[in-house]
Amino acid sequence: MKRLRKITRYIRRSALFKALILIMILVFAIITQTGCSNKEVSKTDFALNTSCTITVGGMSEKEANDILTEAFDVMRQYEDMLSRTVEGSDIYRINNAGGEAVEVSDETIEVLRQGIAMGELSGGRFDITVGRLTDMWNFTGEDPSVPPQEEIDAALPAVDYRNIHIDGNKVTLADPGAAIDLGGIAKGYIADKLAEFLMDKGVESAVINLGGNVETVGAKADGSSWTVGIERPYSDRTELMGKVSLDDGTLVTSGIYERNFEEDGVLYHHVLDPDTGYPAESDLEAVTIMAVRGNSAFCDGLSTVCLMLGKDEAMHLVEQLQEEYPDMGLEAAFIDKEDEMVQTEGMDIQAAD
Template identity: 45%
Template sequence: MYLSRQANITRRTFAGLGLGAIGALALGGCSGSGVSETSGSDSGTQASDAATATPDSPQTATIFVFDTVVQMSALCSEELMDSLVERCTYFENHFSRTVEGSDVWNVNHAKGKPVEVATETAEVISAALVYSEASGGLFDITIGAVSSLWDFDEGVKPEDDAIQAALPHVDWRGVEVEGNAVTLTDPEAMIDLGGIAKGYIADDLVRMLRDGGCSQASLSLGGNVYVLGQSYDGDPWNVGVQDPNGADNDVIATVEATDASVVTSGLYERDFEQDGVLYYHILDPKTGYPVETDLASASIKSERSLDGDAYSTILFLMGRDAALDLLNTDDRFSGVLVDKDDVAVASDESGFVLA
């Protein structure tokens, strides 16, 4: 699910990318082309911009990691922004299912033997198991046995027989974590952290910003957004929810947020059409095929991006009515749901304003 594009990292220091400047941030997932944003100027100009930046001017970075475009903007030092970029690379090299030698790659190729992993990897896998249990398997990190067969970037649908052969190996209960040792009791199982990794990473980056004394920032990891403190204008950030049935940057709802995460899962993020059938990237662990749901997207506002990442997927799989019931009864988050007819509904007292 992830691509390693470390060589394509670029850095810029400009205020225009901040959410305060553009008013709203669309939450659509960005699969990107594999080329990170460039400044449109020569390297001497970039170096000059960085040298003249002050704590009163937001530091920004745009990189391509985790198979998505990541945009970071913060009132912080250049050194701290560089550390955030390095941290993203660290997580790519530990959490990726496709990067050879990563923690997840090693676990998936250990033939059922225990593997020592980084503390962060053990933590995110342990958290994923909690969400898997709470959702009754709707969320399942061993979806990797099936997701590895699909290629949504190249538009490749696996053979039906291959999906059926992989399904028996999708069962989160076969993952054991003891300290930093991770074991797949089914040697044919595969972990895929794509449904939770960006939430964990966003929370970790926010921790780094706070530890570094930063009190104003915005992070966008595809469909995962975290806004720290007030916007650069001194008001709450205004976060926009992408209309899943509309054009790019069409906003169907907005919400004011401070020290909060807003995460969206939707059909529009990655898909392809084959033989007249549209296939989208959110797979049902029970069938191995794209989930059948009446929703086009599910968005969650929460204190932790980790909760938002996992539960936006869970709500999407649940369908509109069950998802709205959960939103209205769980005080950890609020949200907005958009169905395939482009009808949006917000949970009680959510703060979301529908367009």
Template identity: 40%
Template sequence: MMRRVLAAILMLCALASCSRQPVEEHAFLMDTWCSITFYDRGDEELSDEAFAILEEIDARLDRFDTGSEVARINAQAGLSPVSVSEPTYKLIKRAKELSVMTGGAFNPLMGAVSDLWGFGSASPSVPDDDEIARLLEAVDIDNLVLDDGAMTVYLADDRISLDLGGIAKGHAADEVAAFLKASGVERAVVNLGGNVWCIGQREEDRPWTVGLQDPSSQDGAYFTTVSVSDSSVVTSGSYQRFFIEDGVAYHHILDPATGRPADSDILSVSLIMDDSTMADALTTALFVMGSTDAATFCRQWGLSAVILTGNGEEIRIGL
């Protein structure tokens, strides 16, 4: 059966010393619980506008919504290019760039393979190896053909399906955080179920303290904390979504090289950076890489990360 952890992967530690009570607004969007917590002001109209931004992004990027731009791209796979809006085009282009940056550990063309496993459905199951291999033949990032001038997207093989699930929430968090800042909000937390944007600081000259959830905890306890100032914290982990078949757990983070759940020694990996879009894609890639290669990658690119391995080792980089 499918088990879904709906609680946020990251938990903001209690802010008992704040001078005014925080105001929290929440909604279920983008297939997760989303919340915006204001610490310097409460504005229902502002939060409504922020959630409207999330709804608009979801309407464009949800591949299961037949009216979305991503669904239209997938419907024309192997047939013809599809014109899309500028925001969607830019995000898809960025997804392709991040795939190249990670050596393919992040790949936005894994939608059909994910569907083969049934992730997101009521009855996931282990697929046939031959069918996985057939789809993997087409999962080449060069099959994502972009035309900057015409702003079109073309999937060059009808066996592939564009899936922006590994980057969309990070993008949405960035957009909402930018909107709130432009609207004068100085202290707030945007939480999109594992993608957390901490605007400003907890108090003057004091950073936010964010707890990272212990994957083995049933009550949401965290295994460590990180200090954050005007930045995001994004986490990926194998415990977030999985199913069990014949006593074996199969998590949802697929390795683009094998088409199977990544055989990784990482339980969870978190990135702290002011670019939640990039962090969203990179945490997925880092999980696929495994702790040794992930740590090397983070040092090479100057990233701030916390990696928790299956043997309980906590690896901190750039913190």
């Protein structure tokens, strides 16, 4: 009987020991998984003519890396569709069709309609048919220079977004001399699509940075807010004017300092005025537009419009849009040529550390 009791106690102790070990393993697994869930995984690559970074949180490293690889594939698919310089893209084919109708994707139609709407909103200041002028100025080339006046004068009559005719999925340029350039809106559109892609993949925490176009999905995995810096113009990304919290939102900055060159003591920047064919003149050096997630394309176009309008007109336009589209959560910050910043009431840019 005593031996039986000893065996029983041993079995009980052994079972208890095994249970304790099992509990410890489970606790360790939970702690490990929780720790991994807060880890952020990033991928950076060159695309859209800039350095692009996408960061995902709340997932295992392998799962995040797989999704990031897919996301960059999606990004390049849109670039191959919307770039005017990629031979065979929808926009390339439209621009080189000699005025004939070209059938394009649903996505291209969507971006074109957004570009046309921005042209109407801005009274033509934003015009996606400036492609011929963009080619002449060649701001992304190795040796840009001021085009001959006669070439600018010859290109200007064709610059009119109303030359774009859309019939279903077919696009026609009424003036064969026109050429579409989606550089002022495409990155915002792609940021919106990437955010949709990530959410479809189950991502609940992410930040997409397409070089001036930022869009976030949720907050950080640990519950804190994403922080986005507002660059000081001409600082080569070394100084910030301030920073802003951005959860489930988008923030786009346009500036005359992004691409420019100097000739005969004059600085020429890449934001072209469709009325003159020359860089637009205003008292602003940079404009930042913020809104809720899904509005990056709109913010992209609006930031360019505001940069051209100047501080007072731009502020008036944003305030008008805030009343018209209250659910969009529009806010703005304007940096003038005196390095002074003015922001709308809800922008809340904090001083940089």
